[in-house]
Amino acid sequence: MTMASSNTPIPVDDGFNEYESAVKRQKSTTSKVWDEMTKLDCENKNELKAQCNHCKTIFSAKSSSGTSHLRRHLNSCLKKVNKDITQYTIAIQPSPEGVPSIKNYKFDADECRKAISTFLVCGKHSFRTVEEPAFRYMMRIASPNFKNISRHTAARDVLMYYAKERDRVKEELAKAPGLICLTSDNWNSEHTNDEYICVTAHWVDKDWKLQKRIIRFRALFPSYDGLNIADELILCLSQWGIDKKIFSITLDNASYNDVMVSSILCDGAFFQVRCCAHILNLIVKAGLELADDVVGKIRNGIRYIKKSGIRRKRFYDVADKSFHLNVTKKLRQDVCVIWNSTYLMLESSLYYKDVLDYWGQRDKDYQIFALSNEEWRNVVILCKFLKVFYDVTCIFSGSNYPTANLYFRGVWKVHKILLDTVKGSYSFLTPMVKQMQEKFNKYWAEYSLILSCAAILDPRYKLNYVQYCFNTLYGVHASDFVETILSNLRLLFDEYVKKSKSTSSSLGGSCNVSDKNPVDSGLDEHNDNSADFGGYFDESDDYKRYLNESSTRSEKSQLDIYLEEPELELNSQIDVLDYWSKSLIQYNELSLLARDLLAIPISTVASKSAFSMGKKVITPLRSSLKPKTVQAVVCLDDWMRVKGFSAEIGCKKDNEDDDDDEDDEDDDVSSVAF
Incomplete structure (x- = not known):
């Protein structure tokens, strides 16, 4: 293997330049006539045809023929249908921040493509959606001037959109008045087996509002140890220009995180904070292991009822008609590794206690899961005990x-x-x-x-x-x-x-030193005689020092x-x-300290919630997505949340449960549990 010359700069793949290449691959501007003409496929590949979108007339579209004849036809055709393409208007309803909200505006292909990128990213849709006939039909009805795009063009649009939004977020971070706090966590995709790192920045803006942005969702290279993760984090901070503005980093208690932090701590420049929600999870799970008998009965009983659609329907019919319960609050089945889902399962079982006892008396197969009165009393006590931990976890998250x-x-x-x-x-x-x-x-x-x-x-x-x-x-x-x-x-x-x-002295030092007090100037004229008193002595500096010291002694600090x-x-x-x-x-000064301290997140939920999104981005049918595209989609979705496009991932309310969507019942607790 040949070594690079010491004079040759080694290119660094910093994760930013790769998106700029998407802009360079953008096709050169084509004639406007193709906004109103459709190219037709012909048996003879050397012969091209074009069809007018309005009168359906077919013309030759050879490159040697040019487009003048097509333009002349369009001018005549549009006059007949009394439609001017340059003044075509559409109605827009009130929309999220950053999107035009006027009722009439000229058709803009770039804005339309940007809207499609937002639709694909925030809706977690496949890029192939833009090639579906129904989507193209919808776009043709909504905007007749829009030209169909391929999935490859849609992917490039998302990368270019990411590059523009990335620069805007980078500017926001640069303008942050205080320091920036980080949360970070790792996630492994079961479909690609790639290890991803998610880094989220938290800060208080000039309006004293807490802000957070995902600044990295990037696939790591093996090995996934603390030193490699530290290198990735250092590179991330350098790219975003915030390596000198970090106040704290919140991590879980994985051993590699200790190695990572010890290798990047800049003389104690920022604090390491343990993820409190993760620690609470470990504490409660340790206790629940000893209460597995009664919990296991409830878990298996609920699984038995929900396993059959007929049984499930009969159960809720009995609860509604015989016990007059609100059946929009569903029986919850827990995820064994997520303790607060176990708490929610116990809570829901107590709500349906009478129905479950009634069911146990009439279904022989369910009787092995039925609880005695003493076991139910223990469940009530256990629920009250766990509620404190659940409430604290939700607050921490x-x-x-x-x-x-x-x-x-x-x-x-x-x-x-x-x-x-x-x-x-x-x-x-x-x-x-x-x-x-x-x-x-x-x-x-x-x-x-x-x-x-x-x-x-x-x-x-x-x-x-x-x-x-x-x-x-x-x-x-x-x-x-x-x-x-x-x-x-x-x-x-x-x-x-x-x-x-x-900071104040540096600002004061920029003043014009020639602007002297007239009295001081008069005294300076007699400085030559100061030698008679044992040499030059200026008591003004000493007097100012005395005043500062006495002021410090007599005045209480802002903290006091x-x-x-x-x-x-x-x-x-x-x-x-x-x-x-x-x-x-x-x-x-105390307010500035409070601003930085209060920006510290005490859990890594902000980063972990991105993994729920990552599961929807990297599916079995989309496992071939490039890591840079995954990062663009995840980060854009988070940044669009600020503009009102994406809902914050979090716990559902009881009346929002959907019994037909079992996956949602599992997901709604994953954002606060670990």
Whole structure:
């Protein structure tokens, strides 16, 4: 193998330039007559024909003949039908942000192609859709001037659309007023066996709104270890120009993530945060293993009922007519590896408890799954116990609102219920809770300092709430925990104060130094006599230093003033970002610190939700899609969400369940469980 010369630059496939090539492959502009003419296939390939779309007249379309005769015909034909192509108008209904909403506008082929790209991406449609006769019929009715495109052209359009939107997102990241937080996770496609990495950026914009964008959904090259993933992440940050703006990264507790983070930490430039939802998942699963008997009965019983369409229909008929239940709330079948789907299954079984008992009395095959009264009582207790974990997981899994400030209260609730339950009277829960406590102590023996600081910056909690929680849990040892958190918050705040002062001094240093105070100028004229007093001495600098020191000693910091103010009501519904945006004048540096801390996501759900989308993009029939096309589709779908095209992936409400769509019942919990 020959080595490259040291003087020869080695090209780097950075994942950006590959999309620019799609623009270069774009065909040169053709004559406008083909917007109104259709090329016909002939037996003799050397002979080409064209048919007018209006009068259906057929003409020769040889390249040697040119298009002048076709243009002359169109001018005559369009006059007859009283239709001017250049002024053709269509009606547009109110639409999402970024799309023309005027009622009349000139037909624009580029805008139409862009709309088709949006349709394909946000609807997870195959590129082959544009070649289906029904789609082309729809387009011909909606826009007679639109020229049909092939699936290859549609794919190139999506890549070009991605390239344009990528530049816009890159500009948004560059303009982010604060630091940027990341979430990252890996996913393996079962159809292609490719390992994908998803990186999502989170930040608070100038309007103090939490933003998130997927900036990478790219296939990795083997081996999938921490060092290779670190290289991929570093390359990603460099491409987007945000390698100097990263504040934190949220990951699950996979071992390769520790290797990855240790290799890219820039002298502690950003924090590593464990995915709290993932840790909660491990804790609850450890406990549920010991309650598998009663859970297994319910799981198998529901599977038996739902396995037959006739049984399922009869079950809901009995529930409706005999027990007068709302059958839009369905029996849920869990996914064994997703604990919160198990909780939802238990909850739904309690709702249909009477119906299930009734069914067990009349169906001999179901009797082996029927629960006794004592088992039902245990299910009720177990459900109440798991509800705390379910609620905390749902709160932790949010991606459209700040979660860092909610971390401390959520963890405290989990810790408190474990302590209370192990001392309680429910003996059947004791072994399970002890198992869960071991997992809890393993992952949360020490509360995350950076996220505890974020809790203090929530005006509902502040320091008093943190002290209360630690006093409840640790008694006399609580002060050590509180002091550690507070000292770290002060250190972090001091960094923001220094940064603010350096920024102010750099701005002040740009002033014109020749603009002197007249009095100072008069004093400077006598500086020659200063030698009589033992050499030159300018007391003004020393006096300013004295004033700064005395000011520092006498004035309280913004953090101290904030902590001394009374807390808001504990359960009040407030927008924490809105609170700090309004406090920007009063707490300048502290508001900037709060903005960055509150942008930290405490779960990787924002990245994991992309995998649900990835499963719909990479299907058995679309397993040949190139990785760059997959990235373009996934990222575009996420970016279009901001414009209102795509709905956020999340849990369905009970009244939205569709019993005929079993896959949806599994998907609706995958976005918050792991």
